[in-house]
Structures are given as C-alpha cells and as structure tokens.
Amino acid sequence: MLxxxxxxxxxxxxxxxxxxxxxxxLGAGEPMAHVNDTGQTRLFYNHDGSTFxxxxxxNGKPVEPSNGSTIGFLCSSPEQVVELHxxxxxxxxxxxxxxxxxxxxxxxxxxxxxxxxxxxxxxCGIHRPA
Amino acid sequence: xxxxxxxxADDIDAAKKFYDACFIALGGREGSxxxxxxxxYIKDGSIFIVTKPIDGNPACHANGGTxxxxxxxxxxxxxWHAAGLxxxxxxxxxxxxxxxxxxMKMHLAYLRDxxxxxxxxxxxx
Numbered sequence: 001m002l003x004x005x006x007x008x009x010x011x012x013x014x015x016x017x018x019x020x021x022x023x024x025x026l027g028a029g030e031p032m033a034h035v036n037d038t039g040q041t042r043l044f045y046n047h048d049g050s051t052f053x054x055x056x057x058x059n060g061k062p063v064e065p066s067n068g069s070t071i072g073f074l075c076s077s078p079e080q081v082v083e084l085h086x087x088x089x090x091x092x093x094x095x096x097x098x099x100x101x102x103x104x105x106x107x108x109x110x111x112x113x114x115x116x117x118x119x120x121x122x123x124c125g126i127h128r129p130a
Numbered sequence: 131x132x133x134x135x136x137x138x139a140d141d142i143d144a145a146k147k148f149y150d151a152c153f154i155a156l157g158g159r160e161g162s163x164x165x166x167x168x169x170x171y172i173k174d175g176s177i178f179i180v181t182k183p184i185d186g187n188p189a190c191h192a193n194g195g196t197x198x199x200x201x202x203x204x205x206x207x208x209x210w211h212a213a214g215l216x217x218x219x220x221x222x223x224x225x226x227x228x229x230x231x232x233x234m235k236m237h238l239a240y241l242r243d244x245x246x247x248x249x250x251x252x253x254x255x
Contacts, residue, residue, distance in 0.1 A: 001158070001173040001200060002132050003252045008194015026131065037231060048131040057194035066192035066247065068138010068183040073131060106164075121192070126133045 004051035005071055007121050008063035012041045014092065014118050015054045019045065021091040022123075023052065025084045026073060048074075065120040072124040078102070078111040084125035085113035092118045100125075134177035135197055138189030139245035142167060144218055145180045148244050151213040153178075156199060156206060156251075174200075191246035198252045204228075204237045207251040211239040218244040228255050 009015040020030065028047035031054075035041050040056040052071075057063055075081045085100040093115040100113035111127040139145035146169045150160045153171050161169040161180070168181040178197075183189050201207045204226075211226045219241040226239035235255045242248055 001156075001171075001176045001178065002135060002198065003200040004196075004198040005132065005135060006194070006196040006198065008192060023131075028131070045131075050131045051198075052131060055194055059193070061193055064190070064193040066138055066190060066195060067185070067187055068136070068181055068189040068245075069192065069195070069247070070134075070136040071132065072134035072136070072177075074133040121195075124133075128133070 002050055004053055006042075006053040006055055007071070007117075008057045008065075008119065009054045010056075010063045010119055012043065012054065012056060016043055018088070018091045018093065018118050019043070019052070019054065022084060022088050022093070022117075023047065023073075025080060025087050026075070028052075063119050065116070065122065070114075070122045070124050072126050075111070075125045075127045078127050081111040081113050081125045081127050085115055088115045088117070088123070093123075096122070132176055134179060136168075136179040136181055137197070137243070137245070137247045138183050138191075139180050139243070139247075140182060140189045141244065142169060142180065142182060144244040145169060148214060148217045148219055149178070149180060151217040152199075152210055152219075152249075155210040155213040156201065189245050191242070191248065196240075196248045196250055198250050201237075201251045201253050204253070204255070207237055207239045207253060210251050211241060214241045214243070214249075222248065226251075 031043035097114040
C-alpha cells in the first residue's frame with residue numbers, strides 16, 4: 001500500500017545521523033542523497049520494499065511536525081523494539097508516552113515504543129505477535 | 131519497513147468519506163472504525179489510520195511531509211486523484227502525470243486530504 005513516506009527536516013545532517021542509527025537497528029543501510037531542481041536536499045532510505053525519505057521543505061518554510069500523525073516501523077522482535085527506542089534516545093530523539101514494552105490490544109499483546117525525532121516527528125516501533 | 135502510518139484529523143467523518151473513496155480507487159475497501167473512533171484501512175500488509183490527536187489539541191498537517199501510496203497504473207493514480215477531489219480533497223502541485231528528474235521517470239499525483247495532510251501516488255514510469 002505504501003510506496004514511501006517523506007518527512008521534513010530542518011537539519012539534514014542531524015536527521016541523517018539520527019536515522020542512520022535508528023534505521024540501522026532495522027537493518028537499513030546508508031541513504032541515497034539527492035538534490036532536487038529547486039535545491040532541496042533529500043535522503044532516501046530504501047529498505048524491505050519501501051522508502052523512507054527526509055526532505056528540506058520545498059516551500060522554504062520551517063519544518064512543522066503534524067499533530068495526530070505517527071509513523072510506525074516494523075520490528076522483528078520485542079527486543080528490537082527496545083533497541084530502536086534506546087538508539088533513538090542516544091542519538092537525539094525524545095522518549096514519549098509509556099516506556100517501551102508490551103501493551104494488551106484487541107489483536108493480542110503488542111510490543112511498542114514511542115519517541116520523537118530531532119524535528120519532533122512522532123515515531124513508533126512495533127512488534128506484533130505472529 | 132513500515133508497520134503503519136497514522137495521520138491526524140479533527141473531522142473523522144470527512145476524513146472517512148475522503149479516504150474510503152481514495153482506497154476504493156486503489157482497489158481497497160472502506161475503512162473500519164475502531165472502539166477509539168479511529169478509522170483503519172488495511173491493504174497489502176500495511177495499515178493506514180486516521181485519528182483525532184490524543185493530546186486534545188487540534189490536528190495539524192506537517193510541513194515537509196508526504197505519504198506516498200503505491201499504484202499499479204497511471205489510470206489507477208488518476209482515478210485516485212479524481213476520487214479524492216470529488217470527496218473533499220484539494221489538488222496541489224502539478225496535475226497528475228509523468229515527471230522526470232534525477233535519472234528517474236515517475237508518474238505522480240498529489241492531493242491534500244480534508245485535514246491538509248499531503249499525500250500522493252507514485253509509480254515508476
């Protein structure tokens with residue numbers, strides 16, 4: 001369903017250092033960098049058939065995170081959920097909501113962690129029971 | 131890589147009408163409303179959710195962010211764009227069509243949903 005998700009960055013180098021560490025936990029490699037025709041630098045992380053992209057806003061205005069939005073990254077184990085969170089916090093992210101751990105849901109126990117990235121985007125790591 | 135993507139909206143009914151039409155154009159189904167009043171769409175192994183912000187503040191869209199949906203054909207992208215426009219969406223950027231740049235040729239179509247979230251379809255052409 002999802003081809004890609006793009007988020008805004010106010011500092012591409014800072015975002016790159018953060019997401020290289022965080023997405024590295026999931027096994028993603030270095031991003032491809034590209035400068036578009038209007039001069040904005042973008043990073044593209046291609047992993048598992050989809051693309052996560054970071055861009056300077058094309059309208060030249062400051063980045064604003066959305067209120068209400070979350071990007072959920074799939075983790076391969078409950079341990080990886082905790083690792084994703086801890087690596088994010090060690091690299092400039094901010095822990096939010098309950099600490100990483102299991103939550104009872106309608107589909108069984110899920111392991112979740114929540115943090116915001118250096119620009120304030122809300123990110124979730126999730127492991128669902130098989 | 132993605133488990134899900136959640137977007138904020140203050141008017142969940144308007145969002146459901148819009149995304150129902152968009153997902154049906156992509157070959158998906160109408161969304162289901164969960165006990166928390168969130169609308170969920172499940173397609174091709176990923177989940178798209180529309181929610182009111184849990185902090186009680188108004189929803190606001192991002193600046194710099196876009197969610198890109200996969201399509202099978204240019205016709206599907208154009209049907210998605212038309213369905214969105216007819217159901218409360220707003221056309222932004224260039225009209226749906228082929229763009230070339232960075233050595234790639236892509237078919238793109240852009241909309242804002244009724245809450246202002248920026249979305250697109252993308253297909254290598």
